Amino acid sequence: MLGSLARWWRGSPDPAAGTGEDVLQPDAPGPMIWMQIGPEAASAGLDGALQVLTRLHRVRPEMRVILALPPGLEPILPEGVELVPPPDESIGVARDALDRVKPGLVVLFGNELPGTLITGADRENIPVMMVDVCLPPPLRRLGRIGQRGLLRRIGRIVVRDQASFGLLERQGLDPAQIDVGGALGLPPEPLRCSEAERASMAALTHTRPVWLAASVPQAELAAVLAAQAHAQHHAHRMLLILAPDQPDDALELGDRLTDEGWTVASRSLEGEPDAETEIFLADDPAEYGLWYRVAPVTYMGGTLIGAAGHARSPFEPASLGSAVVHGPQTAPYADDYVRLDEARAARSIHDETSLGEAIADLMSPDRAAVLAHNAWAVTSGGAAAAEAIVRAILREFDAARAERTS
Template sequence: MRRSFLLWLRLTLAGLRKPGPLALRAAQVERPAGPLVWLVLSEGTEADAALVARRLGQLRAGLRLRVSAPGAAPAAALWPKGTETFAAPEESPAGIARLLARWRPDLIVLVGNDLPAAVICGAGKVPVMLVDACPGAAARPLLLRGQQRALLGRLSRILTRDPASSVALKRLGADPAKVEIGGILAEPPVPLRCSDPERASIAQGLRARPVWLATAVPEAEIETVLAAHTHALRLAHRMLLILAPDAQEDAVALAARLEGEGWAVGRRSLEGEPDAEMQVFLADDPGDYGLWYRLAPVTYMGGTFTGAAYHARSPLEPAALGSAIIHGPRTAPFTPDYTRLTEARAARAVASEAQLGEAVADLLAPDRAAILAHNAWAVTSGGAGAVEAVARAILTELDAARGSERE
């Protein structure tokens, strides 16, 4: 096992402090009967860890869970019935030792990127595993890297989000034999619904017309979207743009404006369905997104150039329904979702508004749009598989730990 003088010094100095109130409060709670797993959460991991906890409860009746998180105790409503939640105890070896002596967990599971030294080094014979690990790309100072290497060396098993995270942890000093890819923990989004007969009817009317969708387009991006459509029409003169304005009440004025500029325009609230002559169809009912995502092989996520959309849509909506995604650089409030899609090569990012038309035209090729759409679907559907894999890995470690205790 790797050793670090600085880690030893850090724990020695921390050991001079008395146990903190959070650790003392948690240590007053008796150990429940049966197998016990302590989930130690990093900041921002609560929702994903709760998915794993719920699956653990389904797979193993009688399993008891205790969960600690930075700041306040996690909300009990997210967790399986019987889960006990606590605010994370202070990083004091004395406090952690008292807590572990009282709880006597069979397994400690760290969720996220935090490596609490007092917990890892104070666990003794209790195995500690790390799941949902995704270390950042920023280089750590040399002194911290030595401590991190020593802490990683004490872990029994490490499950990362993706291949890049596995490589990064191995470089940081994790034992390659203990590192594996668990996947990105997520609950698959429920696909937006639509009327199948209506979808079939509109699809029949469109026949082989190329179609693209622009969602929640704010006023500041209307000209950008129309310029992109003009560019795409040079390659496919029958192409249809389904344009959903950010504010549906803007549709009437927008229709009049577009007609004045010479566009053949229709409105969902007026004509109902696009016809063969329309170049732009205004989707002015936000309840119809499930229909448009299914009909349009390509979707531009409105507001991602200007950040001005008040009703921005999640990119996981089109991803779950097989529409290839184009977006600009301003991805809030869905930045984590865009990051997941980008890492999986499941979305096309364009740096400037001038590039939108080129991206739309490029994705007119069905094979290119299909690749993005397939990768995006894999992202939205793969979260459940990752939850299953991580839950089963935890149970494997738990069974091994309890088996070694009985021997």
């Protein structure tokens, strides 16, 4: 349901408001920000925006925020936030809305440039800033964000990554007005496991190099086995924990691998690998939290040729300290892989030869640790990004207020 400010703005009285004292008025005391989220940004989810709003309320509880969202979206909002529809595509309507509300700052969330709102704010002498701007891979096309006339009216832009910073700089924007804030998002909930099982498995494998091939489809099995054989030339006691994309195929797969000369054990039969096991079949999808903790390196199955029926998110191993190796076929988690790659938090490979080389190379604890550390920073960095955006918002708001009162 629309809040009281929305009813006031539309000019419709709130029958429950009595005399109207509970309805926010344009001259109501306290600082106010107008935040607008366009359809493109809203379609990607509101978690990041809500993270910023929650942090903003915690830092400055007296701040009121008018949140303009596309129709049909009614999220649970933090205290002090009123939901309204965005103004019509008319400069006059936008100016009238801003004149009524008199916000101290307009904050645009995402890449979209609402021309009427920006122009209206400019004519009302209200500063405008953009946050959570990310020019999409792989081409980093400008799209609507390339409207230079509107961009010149933006006082501050907070981008997600260095690539977006560079592209805006090449468009002629002053680097001093662009901040790199990082990517928003709540840290993923780490997959759980039994601590007793983890300790037991760690004790069995602590003297052996171990890697995990997660959710491997049949079409990639030959590449994974070739990578294991290659890596064994560098570490002959190498243990591969192999989690097939179709767990029901594990028993048949075990027989096949045994016939091919591999020493095989499985979770469902033997329960644990012994000192001679070369391939351990992890055939229970509920135990990925255990395998990510045991294996310092994880290859994300299906990313080499795109055949996984049950693709796993790379943030699963990344959040648990396992270095991520992946091929070029990253759907449906392409954005997550881009974030990891840009942060040098994953190793990209392109064929079975490079997979084997990557696994052998990452058996060096130092190299795997660098990837794991960078990945942890990515998966836990959403809170830092929210903090950076809130700081930028308050800096712009306070500077504008000081200028108005000077």
